[in-house]
Amino acid sequence: MKKFFIFSRVSQRLTLLQQMKNKFGEQNTAKASQRQAANTAFKRNLSLLKDIEAAEKSLQTRIHPHPLPEVLSLETRYWASVEEYIPKWEQFLLGRAPYPIGVENQNEAENTIQNKAKQ
Numbered sequence: 001m002k003k004f005f006i007f008s009r010v011s012q013r014l015t016l017l018q019q020m021k022n023k024f025g026e027q028n029t030a031k032a033s034q035r036q037a038a039n040t041a042f043k044r045n046l047s048l049l050k051d052i053e054a055a056e057k058s059l060q061t062r063i064h065p066h067p068l069p070e071v072l073s074l075e076t077r078y079w080a081s082v083e084e085y086i087p088k089w090e091q092f093l094l095g096r097a098p099y100p101i102g103v104e105n106q107n108e109a110e111n112t113i114q115n116k117a118k119q
Contacts, residue, residue: 067075091097 085100088097088100092100
């Protein structure tokens with residue numbers, strides 16, 4: 001009887017061990033399948049993103065064609081002027097310096113502001 005009991009226990013453990021191996025194999029198969037699906041989705045999304053970026057670039061080129069050299073020159077001079085006047089305006093706006101362009105322009109600017117406020 002004791003031998004049968006031991007044999008029964010060993011048999012139950014072997015069955016349980018086989019079930020655990022099967023479950024572990026199924027889990028590994030499911031994880032591998034999920035990894036493959038995620039990798040495929042990543043590649044698809046990357047391809048879609050590249051297509052969207054190419055379409056965006058194409059649309060931007062049509063909407064905003066390359067500006068004429070005169071316009072580029074004007075834009076360059078404008079930004080150089082802005083950079084030149086930033087320190088003067090910054091000091092004025094912080095209350096550390098007088099109006100940077102001149103008294104006549106300051107009065108004209110104040111009048112314009114007051115007229116717009118009245119309207």
